[in-house]
Amino acid sequence: MKLIVFGLTVSSAWGNGHATLWRGLCRALAEHGHQVVFFERDLPYYRAHRDLTALPGGRLVLFDAWSEVQALAARELTDTDAAMVTSYCPDALAATDLVLTASRARRVFYDLDTPVTLARLRRGEAVEYIGPGGLGGFDLVLSYTGGSALTALRDELGARRVAPLYGHADPSVHRPAAPLDRYRSDISYLGTYAADRQAGVSALLIEPARHRPDRRFLIGGAQYPADFPWTSNIHFVHHVVPEEHPAFFSSSRLTLNVTRGAMAGMGWCPSGRLFEATACGAAVLSDDWEGLDAFYRPGEEILIARSAEDVCAAMDLTDTEIRRVAEAGRDRTLADHSATRRVDALERVLAEAPRRAPEISARLAGLGGEP
Structure with missing residues (x-):
């Protein structure tokens, strides 16, 4: 499987919980024979504290502006099995527009911050990584949070198919060590x-x-x-x-x-x-x-x-x-x-998720398309 991710960061673990999670997933995906292409905007905050420059078995694409990589991302989509946009991705709306046009890939949104997303939505605040059409255009919505959050993603953001994808530990990194x-x-x-x-x-x-x-x-x-x-x-x-x-x-x-x-x-x-x-x-x-x-x-x-x-x-x-x-x-x-158990879950839900035609996804997301 080839997976494209448009995310916040995998290159810097400074002040965020996304990077460590993605590093474990990418390593486990590579061990399963999969390939990840991770698109990350090169934000100064993370650039100053970068502690990873290459993905195991995958590729990290750093860029300064979406316009620099839009054509590359579109080419990568042509042979991709799953394309994913995540919460707090700085280019989430532009990436969503692109992903929902994919003719082959499963279209996935992964909310690693679901309680924050829903709390902001309920306060009437803008959620900059979710477009006005909500999440209805995606084939699958993953949530770092389970329980009632999954129902809320359906009822309040229009997600058609939801599944939890919780955090994990990477045993190759997280293991007992000598005390300091x-x-x-x-x-x-x-x-x-x-x-x-x-x-x-x-x-x-x-x-x-x-x-x-x-x-x-x-x-x-x-x-x-x-x-x-x-x-x-x-x-x-x-x-x-x-x-x-x-x-x-x-x-x-x-x-x-x-x-x-x-x-x-x-x-x-x-x-x-x-x-x-x-x-x-x-x-x-x-x-x-x-x-x-x-x-x-x-x-x-x-x-x-x-x-x-x-x-x-x-x-x-x-x-x-x-x-x-x-x-x-x-x-x-x-x-x-473990990260491997989470990849097992990801493989399963991706295989089970039906893939709609691009024009249907675009219409459900409010991006136009034929009725």
């Missing part, structure tokens, strides 16, 4: 600062740090504001590079997962960090949200925290108890939540 002193802690947390996640970080990390001044807490990430409420026992590492994520997760007794507000509210939206940390053999302490128990068994493969007291109780577990949770969580991730 600079990352040693009782509880670590890896994540870019987000205002709608701050309440959870305050309750599950800052408050426990105040309750347990003798314990060491560690945050790794980017974009933290100057007024963040640090305590003397909360240490900070600015942007942990992807190749050191395993060491980061492997250097703490527990690692914390905090879900963004919109995603926690909708449920069924596990973060990529959740899968990565468990694959690295970390015992994960997570906030709670609907659907979490479909991915991990609470108390056995993952620990749940709803308050600072829960966090402190988790810290008081013995090393043996924590190790038991870590090993069970890793086993579950490798069995059910």
Whole structure:
């Protein structure tokens, strides 16, 4: 299979969750014998922090303006089996116009940010990566979020066929590593600062740090504001590079997962960090949200925290108890939540998705075409 992707970024993992996910998918797709051509606008923000320049078994096309690659993209479409536009792609509308004209490829939209998409839509805000015709022109709409989000994509954006494609871990990258002193802690947390996640970080990390001044807490990430409420026992590492994520997760007794507000509210939206940390053999302490128990068994493969007291109780577990949770969580991730498992799911839903004629897709998307 040849797959073309018009996405946000795969070349830089700085301040976004898309790149790591795509790297794992591209590697697993290549192992299955597939080829990916990824079109990415060369944005200055990501250019300054680029940490990947080539795709395994595929091709990365960087460009400054859509006009530079429109003809190339059209040529690539002629022998493509699936063409995909993703959320937050800077050229999503132009790419959608092109993809919906494809005569051979399955036309796919992948929303990696469904709770944010729906929240903005319900507030009456413009969603710049979805055109006025919604998602009805695509043969298949994939969502990083399951549950009620799939119904909402049909009812509110006109998607004809929807399926979840959750995050994952790439076992070739995310695996236990030797601990590093600079990352040693009782509880670590890896994540870019987000205002709608701050309440959870305050309750599950800052408050426990105040309750347990003798314990060491560690945050790794980017974009933290100057007024963040640090305590003397909360240490900070600015942007942990992807190749050191395993060491980061492997250097703490527990690692914390905090879900963004919109995603926690909708449920069924596990973060990529959740899968990565468990694959690295970390015992994960997570906030709670609907659907979490479909991915991990609470108390056995993952620990749940709803308050600072829960966090402190988790810290008081013995090393043996924590190790038991870590090993069970890793086993579950490798069995059910690897990049290979997600490619298996992608192959299946693509094979099942009916492909409509281009003029029908264009009409459903409000782009014209014959009635």
